[in-house]
Amino acid sequence: xxxxxxxxxxxxxxxxxxxxxxxxxxxxxxxxxxxxxxxxxxxxxxxxxxxxxxxxxxxxxxxxxxxxxxxxxxxxxxxxxxxxxxxxxxxxxxxxxxxxxxxxxxxxxxxxxxxxxxxxxxxxxxxxxxxxxxxxxxxxxxxxxxxxxxxxxxxxxxxxxxxxxxxxx
Amino acid sequence: xxxxxxxxxxxxxxxxxxxxxxxxxxxxxxxxxxxxxxxxxxxxxxxxxxxxxxxxxxxxxxxxxxxxxxxxxxxxxxxxxxxxxxxxxxxxxxxxxxxxxxxxxxxxxxxxxxxxxxxxxxxxxxxxxxxxxxxxxxxxxxxxxxxxxxxxxxxxxxxxxxxxxxxxxxxxxxxxxxxxxxxxxxxxxxxxxxxxxxxxxxxxxxxxxxxxxxxxxxxxxxxxxxxxxxxxxxxxxxxxxxxxxxxxxxxxxxxxxxxxxxxxxxxxxxxxxxxxxxxxxxxxxxxxxxxxxxxxxxxxxxxxxxxxxxxxxxxxxxxxxxxxxxxxxxxxxxxxxxxxxxxxxxxxxxxxxxxxxxxxxxxxxxxxxxxxxxxxxxxxxxxxxxxxxxxxxxxxxxxxxxxxxxxxxxxxxxxxxxxxxxxxxxxxxxxxxxxxxxxxxxxxxxxxxxxxxxxxxxxxxxxxxxxxxxxxxxxxxxxxxxxxxxxxxxxxxxxxxxxxxxxxxxxxxxx
Numbered sequence: 001x002x003x004x005x006x007x008x009x010x011x012x013x014x015x016x017x018x019x020x021x022x023x024x025x026x027x028x029x030x031x032x033x034x035x036x037x038x039x040x041x042x043x044x045x046x047x048x049x050x051x052x053x054x055x056x057x058x059x060x061x062x063x064x065x066x067x068x069x070x071x072x073x074x075x076x077x078x079x080x081x082x083x084x085x086x087x088x089x090x091x092x093x094x095x096x097x098x099x100x101x102x103x104x105x106x107x108x109x110x111x112x113x114x115x116x117x118x119x120x121x122x123x124x125x126x127x128x129x130x131x132x133x134x135x136x137x138x139x140x141x142x143x144x145x146x147x148x149x150x151x152x153x154x155x156x157x158x159x160x161x162x163x164x165x166x167x168x169x
Numbered sequence: 170x171x172x173x174x175x176x177x178x179x180x181x182x183x184x185x186x187x188x189x190x191x192x193x194x195x196x197x198x199x200x201x202x203x204x205x206x207x208x209x210x211x212x213x214x215x216x217x218x219x220x221x222x223x224x225x226x227x228x229x230x231x232x233x234x235x236x237x238x239x240x241x242x243x244x245x246x247x248x249x250x251x252x253x254x255x256x257x258x259x260x261x262x263x264x265x266x267x268x269x270x271x272x273x274x275x276x277x278x279x280x281x282x283x284x285x286x287x288x289x290x291x292x293x294x295x296x297x298x299x300x301x302x303x304x305x306x307x308x309x310x311x312x313x314x315x316x317x318x319x320x321x322x323x324x325x326x327x328x329x330x331x332x333x334x335x336x337x338x339x340x341x342x343x344x345x346x347x348x349x350x351x352x353x354x355x356x357x358x359x360x361x362x363x364x365x366x367x368x369x370x371x372x373x374x375x376x377x378x379x380x381x382x383x384x385x386x387x388x389x390x391x392x393x394x395x396x397x398x399x400x401x402x403x404x405x406x407x408x409x410x411x412x413x414x415x416x417x418x419x420x421x422x423x424x425x426x427x428x429x430x431x432x433x434x435x436x437x438x439x440x441x442x443x444x445x446x447x448x449x450x451x452x453x454x455x456x457x458x459x460x461x462x463x464x465x466x467x468x469x470x471x472x473x474x475x476x477x478x479x480x481x482x483x484x485x486x487x488x489x490x491x492x493x494x495x496x497x498x499x500x501x502x503x504x505x506x507x508x509x510x511x512x513x514x515x516x517x518x519x520x521x522x523x524x525x526x527x528x529x530x531x532x533x534x535x536x537x538x539x540x541x542x543x544x545x546x547x548x549x550x551x552x553x554x555x556x557x558x559x560x561x562x563x564x565x566x567x568x569x570x571x572x573x574x575x576x577x578x579x580x581x582x583x584x585x586x587x588x589x590x591x592x593x594x595x596x597x598x599x600x601x602x603x604x605x606x607x608x609x610x611x612x613x614x615x616x617x618x619x620x621x622x623x624x625x626x627x628x629x630x631x632x633x634x635x636x637x638x639x640x641x642x643x644x645x646x647x648x649x650x651x652x653x654x655x656x657x658x659x660x661x662x663x664x665x666x667x668x669x670x671x672x673x674x675x676x677x678x679x680x
Binding site for chain 2: 091
């Protein structure tokens with residue numbers, strides 16, 4: 001399993017009200033734990049620690065149950081990511097087309113390894129295992145958009161364009 | 170007169186700038202005061218030609234590709250709207266060798282129609298299966314699927330009709346259809362292409378399954394890595410409900426069936442059916458012990474048909490044309506067609522639907538055109554991260570369930586990943602163990618612990634200090650994982666590891 005940071009900052013009042021809004025919107029849905037976490041992360045970029053108790057209360061689950069779900073799935077973050085999130089595919093098809101070069105390049109040029117955020121807070125790099133774009137490997141997902149045939153040069157261009165465009169949508 | 174231009178909305182096309190191409194086409198047509206109608210279709214599956222633009226002419230649809238934003242003005246100069254000559258002009262789409270040599274039953278409409286248009290769907294043969302199914306006795310629907318010989322396309326290959334028969338025969342106040350759209354295997358994207366390119370086909374297949382087994386609710390468990398598919402599916406479900414194709418009274422039959430989409434969260438093992446059910450219920454995706462079978466105690470403890478997208482998408486044809494018509498394709502016990510997916514280091518990557526039994530060599534070279542790098546293809550992996558690595562000497566194996574099993578591999582979801590001769594197979598063996606360690610649900614020890622120990626043993630083996638002992642240890646560990654794991658995650662991880670070792674021993678630091 002991937003290691004995850006346990007250091008969570010306290011959520012702001014705005015973030016907490018966003019959490020509460022999501023929970024009340026989805027409270028009657030069956031099996032709502034994952035949908036709630038997805039919705040919270042879509043709003044905030046991560047699922048704050050305080051959400052655990054609130055989800056548990058709403059769904060009549062234990063905090064341990066909710067914590068278990070949150071930490072089981074690779075998608076969910078407990079801390080806010082950088083302005084841009086870059087997911088680099090590490091699966092076989094992308095390996096066959098040199099995805100390891102992208103990993104090396106990110107480390108060398110941007111000083112950011114898998115699972116890390118760059119020092120300037122601009123980009124978080126996460127591993128992903130298959131984007132279903134295997135005929136156009138190597139593939140990455142930048143801010144939710146899949147990109148195919150990503151060379152080192154194209155990766156630089158994509159990141160530069162994202163930075164120029166500003167924060168994550 | 171308005172000319173129709175097709176630009177795919179398939180996420181593979183989008184990943185190479187299809188939206189930008191579409192915008193440029195509209196802009197350029199506007200500035201030239203030309204009247205075009207833009208249709209965002211699915212992809213024809215020639216993904217190496219994306220963005221592939223098609224123009225409807227009196228002479229049929231003419232394809233151009235790969236088109237980038239910068240080519241658009243030049244295409245108009247060359248008379249794009251009349252199918253004019255240009256360096257990127259490929260010819261009539263239907264007559265391209267890639268298209269001509271396929272048998273598209275499941276993918277018949279993909280790339281042809283507007284995926285979210287209800288009219289396109291019904292005008293191109295859609296709903297014919299469901300219309301028959303609403304008038305049929307449920308057990309007759311089940312028997313049609315049994316007669317088709319359709320086997321689970323997700324990987325396990327279990328006869329779909331037999332599974333349906335079990336759910337049909339179960340007595341319960343509520344039953345479910347759960348569609349596994351957690352297409353996590355590297356090298357596979359056929360589920361995605363159906364969901365993005367012909368979503369009503371999947372909904373029709375699910376509705377037929379619901380009618381057959383007496384389920385009124387269906388869930389699609391879609392992986393979070395497919396946001397574009399999510400958008401298309403959500404739109405399609407809304408429109409299908411509004412049109413009465415789904416809901417309380419499907420096609421005016423008085424029978425009910427509705428579909429909901431739930432999104433996964435990046436866990437590979439949730440593609441295993443019981444882990445998927447746990448995840449659908451909002452829990453950690455931990456594998457359940459079987460029995461009880463999901464067919465009897467599945468989603469929320471109720472009898473549940475769990476089928477992969479490709480399985481359900483094959484069903485409308487079977488109901489429309491009859492089980493025997495489907496079973497007329499294929500070979501032995503591998504009946505019907507399979508949408509194969511060519512990936513990795515391949516010149517012409519994409520999707521090819523042909524009858525089961527085509528050889529790997531035909532797929533790799535006749536369709537795929539060899540490697541992308543131009544170097545010899547040294548190894549392939551068939552069937553995702555739990556599939557075997559096969560050498561060139563096995564390329565004449567027919568890609569069907571039985572032949573691949575006899576060759577020491579598995580068909581899985583029909584994805585083939587090619588590697589050229591620069592590949593280091595020991596790295597891939599190590600990766601197989603590493604992937605298992607990352608994705609193991611942790612319930613059983615052979616998988617949870619074995620995978621981590623496996624990475625270490627492969628490392629030591631490659632180091633070569635005590636090769637004989639380490640190889641014996643690795644084989645022993647793999648034996649334990651194969652025999653004692655709860656599901657295919659731990660149980661099949663030894664397949665890529667040992668097939669790499671057996672077929673490519675020279676890569677494992679032979680002393």
